[in-house]
Amino acid sequence: MVNRKPIDLLAARIKLRHLQIALAVRDAPTAKEVARHANISESAVSKTLAELEERLGFKLFERSGNSRRPTAMGAQVLPVMEALVARARSMAGIIVDVRSGFQGSLRVGVATDMGKLSLAPLIHAFNQAQPGIGLDVQTGGFRAMAELLQQDGLDALVCYDDHTLVSPELGRLRLAPPQPLVVVANARLSPLASRQSVTLHDLHGQPWCKPRPGTMMHAKLADLFLRAELDLPPRGIHVSDLLLTDEFVRSTDYLVMLPVAAALRLTAGLDAVILPIELGAHNPPTIVVWQRAHEWQPPLMRFLDFCRHRLGQEAASGAATQ
Incomplete structure (x- = not known):
């Protein structure tokens, strides 16, 4: 079992000011610049840095000519x-x-049709x-939305599950299970209705609202016809x-x-x-x-807790009706 007492003692002795000065020393060309930006004397900069290094038990910086550079431990x-x-x-x-009185803001992206319905x-x-x-709430293609999330342009993204989203840096919560895919037609205008x-082969000869190339649904549609040795409907x-x-389905024969x-x-x-027609295909969850790294922020924490609570309610409701 790890003895946490030394860790707690060290944590209590390190102050935010220590960290700010250490980072300023790393980034500024001279101690004089650090002192000017921190509005303290050069001796106070040296004293604060020495105090931090004493508490850490190792040097953060070493001399390199007239400047300092991080030691191996400092770099860590x-x-x-x-x-x-x-x-x-x-x-x-x-x-x-x-x-x-402001409780913060939450930026949520959605990159799937099912996400729009769930969200x-x-x-x-x-x-x-x-x-x-x-x-x-923002909408867009999966790749653009996933990139926006990774660039801190979104706090959360609702989308189909994808292998590119499996990472220790990312948290994931299932909102909806996989669903069967079906084909929908206008009840009056489609000759197949x-x-x-x-x-x-009947489907292949009809006009379609086809998903955009590069999307998961486009790949699903292409695979569907490939199994019958057909290309995508032209x-x-x-x-x-x-x-x-x-609107296309309601007003045309697509x-x-x-x-x-x-x-x-x-x-x-x-x-x-x-x-x-049974397609034998499902969309991902x-x-x-x-x-x-950002899940501690209050608006995001509250949103995730709310999602988990809703999922728990839905699971309990489903169990009660069975």
Whole structure:
């Protein structure tokens, strides 16, 4: 068992000012510059640095001509100190917000049709439960949204599960399980709507709202026809917006492949029907993903806790109805 007493004692003796001065020494060309920016004397800079190194038990810097450079041990701990100082600044910002009554903001991206369907009621309920948190919901392609998350442009991303999102740096929470994929057609205009059975060859000859190349759903559609030794249907358009796709299906004879939950929403008004063909394909689970380095921030913590609570309620409700 690890003896935590020396760790706790050392943590209690290291002050934020120690870390700030150490980082300033690392980044400034001279002690004089450090002193000027910190608004203290050069002797105070040297004294603070010496005090920190005494408590650490090793030197952070070594002389290199007229300048200093990190020692081997210093190079290991200085990035950690930088992260702690940055977190302290974030905490100070949160405290200022709390004083003013502002509860922070949350930037949520969505990169899937199922994500849009899952996120709308979730965001509505969260907004009712946490009205003081400002919400910014953005949509876009998976690659662009995932890159935005990694660049700190988003706090959380709702998307289909993907192998590129499996990383120790990322937290993941499943929002919806995999769903069967079905084909939806206009109930009046599609010549396939009244069929008792439909084949892949029948589907291939019709106009389609096809997913954009490079997306998961595009790959699913291509694989579907490949199994029948067919190329993608030549007729139709590429479209990635769920609402625009809905309008095409409601007003034209275009076909679309959707997760069954999205299809049932579209067919509820009797404008569209699910065609009688078993595709044998599913979409991946829908997940929310975030950077673990930021999960301590209050708005994100509250959102994730809210998601977990809702999932627990849904699981309990499902068990009660069985």
